[in-house]
Amino acid sequence: MFPVGYFGKSACGFGAVLRGIEMGYIPRPVHNVQIESDLVTGFFPVAVCAALPIQGVILLVGNDIAGGKVTPTLEVLDSPPSSTGPLATSPVFPACVLTRARARLHQQGDDGSEVSLTDSILMPMFSGGTELEEAEEPIAVQSVPDGETSGPSSPNVLPVTRGRLASAQREDPTLQRCFRRVVSDNGKASGEKVAFILDKDVLVRRWTPLPDTDADWNVVYQIVMPTVYRQHVLSVAHESKWSGHLGVTKTYQLVLKHFFWPGLKADVAKFCRSCHTCQVAGKPNQTISPAPLHRIPIIEEPFDRVLIDCVGPLPRTKSGNQYLLTIMCAETRFPEAIPLRNITAKMIVKSLTKFFSTFGLPRVIQSDQGTNFQSKIFKQVLATLNVKHAVSSAYHPESQGALERWHQTLKSMLRKYCLENGPNWDDGVPFVLFAAREAVQESLGFSPAQLVFGHTPRGPLKTLHDQFMSLKSSTAKNVLDYVRHFRERLHVANTLAKQALSGSQEVMKRHYDRSAVTRRFQPGDLVLALQPTPVSALSSKFTGPYAVRERISDTDYILNTPERRRKTRVCHINMLKLYQRRESDKSGSLDNPKPPLTVSPPRSAALIVTDAALPQACDDLRPRHPVQLGTTLPNSEAIAQLPSRLLHLPVEHRQGVIDLVETCRATGVFSDVPTTTTLVKHDIELTDPRPIKQHPYRANQAKRELMKGEVQYLLENGFAEPSSSSWSSPCIVEAKPDGSPRFITDFRKVNSVTVRDSYPLPRMEDCIDNLGNAKFVSKLDLLKGYWQVPLTDRAAVISAFVTPDHFAQYKVMAFGMCNAPATFQRLVNTVLAGVTNCNAYLDDLIVYTETWEEHLRILEQVFRRLAQANLTLNLAKCEFGKATVTYLGRQVGQGQVRPVEAKISAISGCPAPTTRKALRSFLGLAGYYRAFCRNFSTIAQPLTRLLSPKVEFVWSTDCQIAFGSLKALLCHAPVLTAPDFAKPFKLEVDASGVGAGAVLLQEDAEGIDHPICYFSRKFTKPQLNYSTIEKETLALLLALQHFEVYVRSSSLPIVVYTDHNPLVFLSRMYNHNQRLMRWALIVQDYHLEICHKKGSDNIVADALSRLQ
Known part of the structure; x- marks a missing residue:
């Protein structure tokens, strides 16, 4: 126990009556004392005494505190001691510490007078912050040797006033x-x-x-x-x-x-x-996501790999049989079932020997981890026969799926046999086996007997057929001819069976992997292992945590299990889940307590390797944004974290930025709530002055509460006010990627009657041309930039919005207004007019210089201009003094301007086709631009040759060279061209069953469309279930977000081509589908003209959407 002082403020508010060694009773006050030892750690209520009668003992701890860790020593007495006096009734722990003041009280109370406990009982937990008028003198308690502690948590009461x-x-x-x-x-x-x-x-x-x-x-x-x-x-x-x-x-x-x-x-x-x-x-409704299915290798020869298992106990027959030894060939699915009285290792070996004498010795025998299969006798026999023993994962019967499925069929057939012929099921095993071997195996397309014997055995149906047809025995054949035809027939049957099995495995894997997630653990990770067969309903579902020792394969791991008899254990990944560790909470003193709730990730978190989005947690664990408190990281907190974000700068440069921010802080440019500028106001000019009134959209109770919170935030911060306007636009709420709500107003009908503002946005090339040689680059971002622009009185009336609970109107420029970008660009151009080495594209400001002194001077000038315009920066998104930054989709700084690799990643990352269908799609994409290549047919000849069904599809070196050449053609000039923002953009989009694809185009002087950027993305698992219109709309939305740095820069309308005609009416239809409505509101920020295009003409986007 560390030295801890005793103070009156630690009193618990009650006392305890203690029984001394001499069988006397003394009243002692109870205080919360911090104990830290090798038995227990934490704050505990302890009775305080001046001293203990045994020399060297300063603390007595009972098992109720130590958690049963103190084992009493057996002491034998000649005669049992007599016990006198009343029983102690105090509910506190028998731990004692005594102060000198309490010792004096004890001496005064030993004369037999009535005991009083009121001296420490009138101390509530929150006593108004006042200390005891007569604070007792603190005395230091001697320390006990330290040790690693792991005791129970502290009680529910903290000694906090x-x-x-x-x-x-x-x-x-x-x-x-x-x-x-x-x-x-x-x-x-x-x-x-x-x-x-x-x-x-x-x-x-x-x-x-x-x-x-x-x-x-x-x-x-x-x-x-x-x-x-x-x-x-x-x-x-x-x-x-x-x-x-x-x-x-x-x-x-x-x-x-x-x-x-x-x-x-x-x-x-x-x-x-x-x-x-x-x-x-664990929880009943939470299961471990299965790993993707791995195909079992197809064996080349019959009985090369044999699966074995045991079934039983079954009802005992007259012969004494209770069990079945089941054997199956992994290639031909030929089954065997041998009735046994017991399944000891000796009996198993004896039965297998008889089976091998008929069908030969296999190379591999696969079994589960049963004790009879893991015995020394069984292993010695296999080693003698030179047979390898493969053991499946524990509690993972899928490793022997074919045999386990055969068990189900076998039991069902025996049950029906016993209903008709009595309880002796072992008599019916031969008949059941004959029927199973003669039946066609679904995965192979042939019966096991055909694959093993080369012909169908003669059975009752064959006999009946011959009797009806009066067929005589076949004529004798030459032995050589019979052998040759037999071998051919057997070879063809096995080849076709392998093809059928491969197809069945592919279909099975496709269905199984719909809900599968690829997970990967690293050595050292802590995991929990599932117990498939718990002892009772109240027993734990998982054991552990265990450390991963070794990764055997993609699905099997070796775990360290030191507390078990077997120190290591092999587990399938479907039995494991990652263990979330919490840092050990070593409580400090109350005067300097340690921060609570520090949850650290594992030393090596499980790597998720999947191109599909993981399903969200069903218990809604994502922290939701508290609308009452505004943004998650305000400027006041960002300023406190500023030094840690400037570690890339030298100390003197870092201090210069900190001093500049602190100096400008008083001007209000770094306030937590967006301010309102006085330079401009946003107005709305209408082509039709007739008011547009719309009713609020219906919403469930949860979204309705979110809407109320968002509107309340707008009203409290002065961004909106109650309205009595004749206009009204409905609103919806959706979740942002971080889980916080996004409040959206549907201004589509208002935008349709709004006169467009022609104020141009700057050309992106002009914004980044001068940045290439800069050594110091700073990027600034305005805090909710649109909300810093006020509305005129007329525009405020038109901006009125309605929810199921509120009717209000904006006082600031809202997101979704069609002319908002033009107004905001006009504002920033006015504010920063005359400032050198500073560019602004909407709310993204960038400062670039070659010297640090000049950089600080321009930053100070920009801050002063923004403060004069009453604008606020979002310090959390600002970057100061960087060598390179990402600006408008390009990496700028250090004497270069580099395009983002995502521009051509959809083509450059395209894998080689594995089927004729995929190859035909790629050649259609490349052939669309064949006019730019004089010898296109010569280069593509190795690929076009594979399209013929007469040629076996084999991907050769020539095919790979041709494939790389065609990709290079698509990713470089003259096919790929730079954007010209004075010309309108064209966007071709398409959605297939597996993904979305798009290409951004522009016409040249000869009217030929050149691609500017490609886009391709696979749909996630939930998106694969979307309807066709939802997939097409999602493809459009993803393409607009991907090409945003281009389409946002153009004041001209973007012409969108799609082969899905209903998408043309997206902006005009009333969507009962909430998902389509949300997407339509997001798309309203873009000036689009959607046109229909035949699917046969939409070649490029269609091919991109099908890239795997």
Whole structure:
């Protein structure tokens, strides 16, 4: 135990009656004392004494604290001791520490007078921050030797006074934004759904879960917890016996009834996910995603690989048989079943010897991990016969899928035989085997007997057929002719069977892999192993965690299991899941507590190798953006993190940027909430003044609550106001990639009657031409740039929007207005007019210089201009003094301008075709530009030759050279050309059953379309289930996002060509499909003219959409 002082503020508020060695009783106060030893660690209620009667003993700890780790020593007495006196009834742990002041009290109370415990019982947990008037003198406690600790968690009560809680709240930087939102007027707070108030210096959050009800029972007062005490709150809410290890949502709701802090949902999710008990116990509705199916190699010769297993126990027959030894040829699926009385290793070896004497010795025998197959006798016999023994993974019957499936058929046939012929099932085994061997195997297309014997055995049906046809025995044949025909027939049958099996495996893999996810663990990773057969319903579902020792294959891993008899264990990946580790929480002192809830990733996280998106967690574990508190990383926090983001700069340069930001901070250019400029206002001029009124879209209760929160944020921050306009546009809400809500207003009908603003956006080439020679480049980003532009009174009325619960109108320029880019570009051009070495493309500003002094001077000038225009920067997205940055889709700086590789990655990364269909699609893509290659037919000749069905499809070296040459043709001039922003763009899009493809085009002087950039992407697993119109719309949306740096720069309309005619009416139809509606609102930001094009003419986009 480390030296710890005793203070009056650590009192628990109650006392304990202790029984001494001399059988006396003394009253002692109870205090929360920090204990750290090799038995237990944490804060525990301890009775405090001045001294203990045994020399050298300063602390007594019982098994109730030590968790049963103290084993008593057996002591034998001649006569049992007599026990006198009343029983101790204190519920506290029998640990004692005594102070001198308490010793004096003890001496005063030994005269037999009545014991009083009121000296320490009147100390509540939050006593207003005042210390005891008569604080006892602290004495140092001697330390015990240190050791690694792993004891139970601390109790549910922390020795924290109200004063210490308030002090911790004020010192916590994560709560500063909450303090700025404190409402001093209680009357104003009662009218808000969420309000922060101070209750005797303690920050409290007043929350009304049901805003339509003003009753007192609907109001929740939550203590805003500082960082240092959050770990304890989460532990009590989830891990204590009273909590029951509930899921994320229920734990979050439980904490929310009493406590709150920013990022509460994310902290709860991390805490629950890293809970060892929850991970080991598992949940019934959570399963491990299976790994992709691996094809079993096709064996060349019959009985080269044999599968064996045992079935039973079955009902005992008259012969005493209870078991079946099943044997199957892996290639021909020829089955054998041998009835046995027992399945000992000796009996198994004896039966296998008889079978091998008929069909020959195999090269490999595959079995499960049964004890009879793992015995020394069995291994010695196989070694003597020079037969390799392959063992399948534990609890993974799919390794012997053919034999396991045969067990099901065998049992079903025997059950039916017993219903008709009695319980002696072993008598029916020969008949059942004959029927199974004569039946055609679905995967092979032939019966096992045909593949082994070369002909169909004569059975009852064959006999009946010959009797009806009065057929006589066939004429005698020459032996050589019979052997030759037999070998040919057997060879053809086996070849066709292999082809059929390969096709069946391909179909099976395609169906199985729909829900499969490729996972990979590295040596050292911690994993949990599934227990497929738990002992009882209350036993754990997983064991571990275990460390991965070795990766045998893509599906099998060796685990270290030191606590088991076998120190290593082979497990299939479908039995494993990654273990989320939580850093060991070594509690510090209360005066300097350690930050709680630090969940670290594994040393080597599982590598997800898949081109399909993983399904989202079903418990909604992603932290949702709290709309009451604005952005996730405000400028006040970004300034505090600025030094860590400037580590690439020398110390003197780094300090210059920090000083500049601190100097300009007072001007408001780095405020947390977007400001409103006074230079321009956005106006909306209409072609038709008649108001357009639309009703709100219907939404479920969850999205409706999100809408209410978003609108409330707009109203509270002055971005919107209640409206009585005759205009109204509906709104929807969707999730951003980080899980936060995105509020979207459907301005499509308003945009259709809006006069377009012709103010041009700058040419991207002009913005980046001067950046190539710059040594220092800084990129600046405005904070919610559109919201910093106010609307005129007329535009505000037109911008009115409606939700199921609100009717308001914007006071600032909203996203989705068709002329918003032109207005914003006009603003930044006005603000930065005359500033050298500074370019602006919408809200992306860039400063570039060759010297550092000049760089700082221009940055200061830009900050001053922005402050004068009352504009705000988003410091979290700003980059200062970089050598190279990504700007407008290009890597600029260090004397060069490089295009992004994604421009041609759809072509350069195209794999070699493996089928004639894929090759035909690629040649169609390349042949579309054959006019740019004089000897196209000569270069493509090795590829076109493979299209003939008379030629075997073999990819040779000549084919690879031709394939590379055609890809180079498509990725370089004269086919690929640079964009000209004075000309309109053309966009060809298409969606196939597997992915989306697009190509951005422009006409040259001769009217020939040249590609500028290619795009190809496979659909994810959920997207594969979309309808055709959804896939086509998604292809358009993905293409626009991919080519955004080009299409955003043009003020001319983009002509979109698609072979799906309904897509032409996307902007004009009312979509009951919520997904199509969201996409249509996103597409409204672009000036598109969608035209239909026949599929036979849409060659390039069609080929790109089918690239695998």
